[in-house]
Structure formats: structure tokens, C-alpha cells
Amino acid sequence: MAQPILPELPDIGEIKARLNLLFPAEFPNRAILTGETAARAVFVFLYGGFVEHAERFLRPSFIYLFTAEQAKRRDHAVREQWAAQAATSGFRPAGKRWYADNSRETLRDDLIRNQLVPLGAVGRRLGIPTTSSKPIYFLTDSFAALWGPGLQGAALIEALAAWRSAHLNPSTLSRMKLRAARLGADATDVLIEMPDRTRTRLSAGPSSVILKGLIEDFAPRYLKQPMVLWISASDKKVHPHFVGAAALVGLAFPPNAELPDLILADLGEPVRFVFCEVVATDGAVTEARKADLLKIVHGSDIPLSQVEFLTAFEDREAGPFRKNFSALADEGIAWFRSEPDLLVRLTRLK
Numbered sequence: 105m106a107q108p109i110l111p112e113l114p115d116i117g118e119i120k121a122r123l124n125l126l127f128p129a130e131f132p133n134r135a136i137l138t139g140e141t142a143a144r145a146v147f148v149f150l151y152g153g154f155v156e157h158a159e160r161f162l163r164p165s166f167i168y169l170f171t172a173e174q175a176k177r178r179d180h181a182v183r184e185q186w187a188a189q190a191a192t193s194g195f196r197p198a199g200k201r202w203y204a205d206n207s208r209e210t211l212r213d214d215l216i217r218n219q220l221v222p223l224g225a226v227g228r229r230l231g232i233p234t235t236s237s238k239p240i241y242f243l244t245d246s247f248a249a250l251w252g253p254g255l256q257g258a259a260l261i262e263a264l265a266a267w268r269s270a271h272l273n274p275s276t277l278s279r280m281k282l283r284a285a286r287l288g289a290d291a292t293d294v295l296i297e298m299p300d301r302t303r304t305r306l307s308a309g310p311s312s313v314i315l316k317g318l319i320e321d322f323a324p325r326y327l328k329q330p331m332v333l334w335i336s337a338s339d340k341k342v343h344p345h346f347v348g349a350a351a352l353v354g355l356a357f358p359p360n361a362e363l364p365d366l367i368l369a370d371l372g373e374p375v376r377f378v379f380c381e382v383v384a385t386d387g388a389v390t391e392a393r394k395a396d397l398l399k400i401v402h403g404s405d406i407p408l409s410q411v412e413f414l415t416a417f418e419d420r421e422a423g424p425f426r427k428n429f430s431a432l433a434d435e436g437i438a439w440f441r442s443e444p445d446l447l448v449r450l451t452r453l454k
Contacts, residue, residue: 110184111248111251111252112253113253123142132420144170149248154239155242156227156242156243163241164212164216168201171202174197224247226241226247293305294315294316296319298332299319318439319368329372333353335366336365350367355367355369355405355406356404358400377401381393381416389433394413412437413437418442434451
């Protein structure tokens with residue numbers, strides 16, 4: 105049986121609710137995918153039947169010129185009439201338009217081109233030059249199938265999960281799992297598996313979770329023979345047993361020194377040191393903080409060439425990274441617990 109040209113049409117509120125289920129709190133860069141603009145965009149795609157199998161195509165102006173009054177007119181004849189007229193030069197549906205002209209870049213670039221197309225939610229008509237004003241976008245059939253009003257309950261959750269598994273790359277799925285583990289963490293202590301197979305317990309909190317990630321995920325990826333030389337957690341600023349180990353590799357802790365949250369070493373030849381600050385809210389390695397940490401380096405028997413400075417964050421989408429990025433020190437590293445194999449290195453061209 106042929107599929108109908110015009111799909112069933114859910115309310116915008118229902119679309120928004122499903123977008124929040126499809127892209128849950130642990131999904132990276134989800135804000136633009138789960139807000140009112142995204143819900144309205146999906147609504148207009150469905151309203152005019154701009155779906156893959158129908159071979160109908162939309163341009164972003166159809167969305168930002170749409171109106172609340174038009175959205176209320178839902179019988180098929182009216183929808184068909186609007187779809188036929190939407191691409192006509194100068195056509196405006198009745199009522200107050202949803203968005204001003206200066207919203208077109210957000211819809212076209214930030215939402216459709218940069219998010220929905222790469223995710224496989226929206227496809228592009230082939231053979232049309234990018235400079236053309238012709239409509240080119242459509243909802244893919246797999247994405248359009250998620251919005252039927254009859255899809256409810258367990259069947260809906262299963263369909264959303266299946267779409268994610270089919271369309272999100274393994275890196276994104278892994279990142280979501282890591283973020284979900286953080287979002288679902290309870291108030292119990294954080295137990296950290298150290299490189300020497302001993303265990304250290306820290307009180308629960310976002311900083312402790314990031315510290316755990318640095319020791320268990322970052323250190324074995326970045327260092328050949330990792331060793332923890334210092335942990336300075338909020339509940340226990342001094343761990344005396346690290347002092348002796350640090351002294352063995354030439355690192356001295358001056359009295360009253362402002363030590364970092366974590367110091368890692370790579371026991372190769374020569375020994376490398378990574379001074380790490382954990383940012384749950386603030387506390388990045390800025391130029392000022394780097395100057396303080398350099399006092400420890402200069403007071404120790406280690407050359408500066410063997411030292412690196414790292415700031416660790418929960419996620420590159422989260423507020424603390426956006427807040428602190430511009431202040432990070434030159435030649436520093438940024439690392440994210442939710443993407444343990446990714447480094448951001450700030451290096452000036454010579």
C-alpha cells in the first residue's frame with residue numbers, strides 16, 4: 105500500500121517532548137535539537153509532507169515564515185494548498201510569522217545543516233547548486249516515522265532507541281553512556297583504581313568523578329608508565345604518602361605551595377609530569393595559575409621541558425568549559441571526561 109503524502113500531524117508540544125526523549129540530557133550539543141525551534145521545524149516538515157518517500161522538498165524560509173494561525177489549520181486540503189504555495193515568490197501565510205528574517209541562519213545553518221543533516225534526520229536533494237533558492241530539504245523516512253501520534257509508550261521508547269543506534273556514531277553513543285553514568289551518580293564515595301592497582305576513596309562530587317576519569321581513563325591513554333604523584337581533593341587536601349614518591353622522581357612540594365588537583369608522572373626516560381586542574385565550576389590552568397604551578401617546577405629538580413599543564417572538564421558542551429576556555433594558558437591541554445580519547449592543545453604558531 106502506498107504511503108500517504110501527508111503524514112499524521114502531532115502537536116508541537118508532543119514533538120518537543122519526543123525530541124527531549126530522542127536526545128536526552130546526556131546527548132552532546134542537545135540544546136538546539138530539543139528546543140522550540142527544532143520542534144517547529146519538524147512540525148513544518150510534517151505539515152507540508154516534506155518527507156523522503158514523497159519527494160517533496162522544503163527550504164528554511166517555509167519555517168521562519170510559518171505562523172501560529174497556519175499551524176491551527178490542519179485538514180489535508182489546507183495543508184496541501186499551503187505546500188503548493190509555500191515556494192511561490194512573495195507568498196506569506198495568514199497571521200503573524202514565527203520568526204524574523206535574522207533567524208534564517210539559526211534555522212538553516214545551526215539547526216538543519218549542522219545538526220539534522222549530519223545526524224541523518226534530514227536529507228538533501230541531490231544535483232541542486234548550493235547557491236540555488238530551490239527547496240532541497242526533506243525529513244528522512246526513518247526520522248519521520250518517529251512522530252506518528254499512534255506511536256506511544258514502550259513502542260515509542262523502543263523506536264527512539266533504535267533510531268539512535270542506527271544513526272549515531274559509536275563515539276557519540278559512548279559519550280552518551282559516560283555522561284549518563286555521571287548524571288545518574290548517587291551520593292556514595294568515589295572509588296578510584298590507581299595505576300599501581302591500589303584504590304583511593306574520595307567523597308562524592310563532580311570534581312571527584314573527573315579526577316577518577318583522569319586517573320583511570322586519561323592516564324593509561326596518554327602515559328606509557330603512569331604514576332599518581334599527588335591528589336588534592338576538596339575533602340582531603342593532603343595525602344602525605346604521595347610526597348615520598350614525588351621526591352623519588354625529583355619533584356619537591358615547597359611549604360604552603362598551591363598544589364594542583366592532580367599530578368601525574370610518566371616513568372619513562374626522561375620522566376614526564378602532567379599538572380592537572382579539575383574544573384567542575386572554576387579553577388582552570390590560566391596564565392596566572394600556570395605561573396603559580398611553575399614555582400613548584402622551578403623549586404624541583406626537573407626541567408620545564410618535561411612538564412605539561414592540563415585542565416580537565418566533564419564535557420566540552422557544558423558551561424564550565426565554555427566559561428573557562430578563553431582563559432586557558434598557552435601551551436596547555438584541555439581534556440574531557442565524556443570523551444577520554446580527545447585532547448585540545450593550545451599551541452601558538454612559531
